[in-house]
Amino acid sequence: MGRGMYERLSSILSYLYLILVCTAILLPLSITLYRAIVVYNPDGSITISFQSYTMISEAFWDKVLVNVSISLLTVAIDVAIAVPAAYALVKYELKAKRLIFTYLNGVWYVPGISYGLALVLSYYFVYKFLLGFWGFVVAYSTGFMLLALLTAIVAFRNLDPVYEEAARCLGAGRLKTFFKVTLPLVGPGITAGVVLILVLSLNEFITALLLSGPTRVKTAPLQVFSDIRHAGIQPFVAAEATVLQLVSLAIVILYLKFFGTKYLRGAIMI
Amino acid sequence: MTTSVGRRWATLPLITPAIALQSLFFFLPLIMILIVSFTYRDTFFFSPVYTLDNYVKMFRIYRIDFQNTFFLAGMAGLIDIIIGYPFAYILLRKVTRFADVFRAILIIPLFGELYIAYGLLYLILPGGPVSRLLDTLGISPLDVLYSAPMAIFGMSLYTLPFVVYNIGISLQGIDRSYEEAARCLGASRLKTFLRVTLPLSLPGIITGWLTSFGWNLGTLAIPVLLGGPILGTRVLSNQIWTTSLVTSDFGMGAAIGVMVVAITMVVFYVVVKFSRGVLI
Numbered sequence: 001m002g003r004g005m006y007e008r009l010s011s012i013l014s015y016l017y018l019i020l021v022c023t024a025i026l027l028p029l030s031i032t033l034y035r036a037i038v039v040y041n042p043d044g045s046i047t048i049s050f051q052s053y054t055m056i057s058e059a060f061w062d063k064v065l066v067n068v069s070i071s072l073l074t075v076a077i078d079v080a081i082a083v084p085a086a087y088a089l090v091k092y093e094l095k096a097k098r099l100i101f102t103y104l105n106g107v108w109y110v111p112g113i114s115y116g117l118a119l120v121l122s123y124y125f126v127y128k129f130l131l132g133f134w135g136f137v138v139a140y141s142t143g144f145m146l147l148a149l150l151t152a153i154v155a156f157r158n159l160d161p162v163y164e165e166a167a168r169c170l171g172a173g174r175l176k177t178f179f180k181v182t183l184p185l186v187g188p189g190i191t192a193g194v195v196l197i198l199v200l201s202l203n204e205f206i207t208a209l210l211l212s213g214p215t216r217v218k219t220a221p222l223q224v225f226s227d228i229r230h231a232g233i234q235p236f237v238a239a240e241a242t243v244l245q246l247v248s249l250a251i252v253i254l255y256l257k258f259f260g261t262k263y264l265r266g267a268i269m270i
Numbered sequence: 271m272t273t274s275v276g277r278r279w280a281t282l283p284l285i286t287p288a289i290a291l292q293s294l295f296f297f298l299p300l301i302m303i304l305i306v307s308f309t310y311r312d313t314f315f316f317s318p319v320y321t322l323d324n325y326v327k328m329f330r331i332y333r334i335d336f337q338n339t340f341f342l343a344g345m346a347g348l349i350d351i352i353i354g355y356p357f358a359y360i361l362l363r364k365v366t367r368f369a370d371v372f373r374a375i376l377i378i379p380l381f382g383e384l385y386i387a388y389g390l391l392y393l394i395l396p397g398g399p400v401s402r403l404l405d406t407l408g409i410s411p412l413d414v415l416y417s418a419p420m421a422i423f424g425m426s427l428y429t430l431p432f433v434v435y436n437i438g439i440s441l442q443g444i445d446r447s448y449e450e451a452a453r454c455l456g457a458s459r460l461k462t463f464l465r466v467t468l469p470l471s472l473p474g475i476i477t478g479w480l481t482s483f484g485w486n487l488g489t490l491a492i493p494v495l496l497g498g499p500i501l502g503t504r505v506l507s508n509q510i511w512t513t514s515l516v517t518s519d520f521g522m523g524a525a526i527g528v529m530v531v532a533i534t535m536v537v538f539y540v541v542v543k544f545s546r547g548v549l550i
Binding site (some may be wrong): 010011014015017018021022024025026027028029030031032034035080081082084085087088089092094100103104106107109110111112113114115117118119120121122124125126138139141142145149196199200203204205206209210213214221224225228232233237238241244245248249252253256260261264265269 | 280281283284285287288289291292295296297298299300302303306315353356357360361364365368370372373374375376377378379380381382383384385386387388389390391392393395398399427430435484485487488489490491495506507510511514515520523524527528530531534535538
């Protein structure tokens, strides 16, 4: 067997392996979609119909709306808080920089189940005013802040200081330099954080499960969970399960189409 | 990188909101759960009765839950390493076309364990697509569905991206000249891989396994929906939820919660020590 032949075979096998693993990753989503839209007729034929989506209850769509509002508020809060912090961490000499970074990221290392319970207890005793919709917003903002922080840090680090220095030399103020030069250059990086937070907060399940009792707020994934337990695998449950997944997928695909994978590498991608 | 050392004061308004948010809604709740874990049942809500009982009893009552959780999470991590190592290696070294498509697909498990659990649940439930195949092979779908292997498969799908990421970071950090040197000195491809590449990427394997383990300690939907009535409900995450919020034994729920936090803290401390990456 020649060398070229070996390379060719190894390349084909490599692609086959990646495709096989990716198929397994895509399996749950595609099988759920299949359940939602493929109908077995009594005569044995198969038709594709989106009727299951019309069978989703009004209440579920309300919960989707609640979910979307929570996610958008979470994104707004996290960007407003994390981007300045990332700027400070990258641009300024700070004592205990490492310690601050670890402190801000701590929540990521605590499982959602324990974090959820801890939050519930603190809501009961300290933050009674958060027993409701805002309890979710605060929980998600705290839990996902590091995604905005990390992507912003990567973006600020990749930023060549030459552009800012040029703007300053040409007479732009500190503020003007930030808004006219720095922000447009790091925008795509910050958007990466926005996308990650959106996707994760739209689908957050464990923390929501613990918060839902005390706050009396139910998000869409919780409705899916309780429908799975009560209605099993009926087509409308499958349809419900696909709604936020497809929204998340659309967000991710749109982002990748505009900005590619560049800004996500080093954060969650190799 | 540092533009103005003297302007240290300027960082305060920039970084304080972030620190405040984490202090108020992460560290304070953590302290609360720690305190509650030392109280008897739900007495903390009225007049706290402090006791060490929760921790003493925990390992006796919930020994099986600890075992199940460790077993499921540990196995899922192992499978992730076996599947994820070649994946990361190929993605970084062999593939040039469509590499971004494969990267993008790795985001999908981040949508959450609930959807993974649901998809796999339907896949093999009676009447589902695979059950017919299993029927013809003479295997009962229910035996496959409600079992540890299915829960492990679900968990490993959930955490595969983190493992690929960890191993990938470690592979990227390897100086290729070591491998070239080994090849030049006459080592075969396989020998080069086993003697040079693999040992150098060992930190990635360790951090990958630990990360997967840490994440899977907290999964609930996958074991509950796929693990079956016996194994599935007896995992730590489900016990934390039911003992605290369903049966109102907040003391015990908090104690298990604290234990899970302690375990993951140790796990991730090791990960951060070994890892070169920023995020796990």
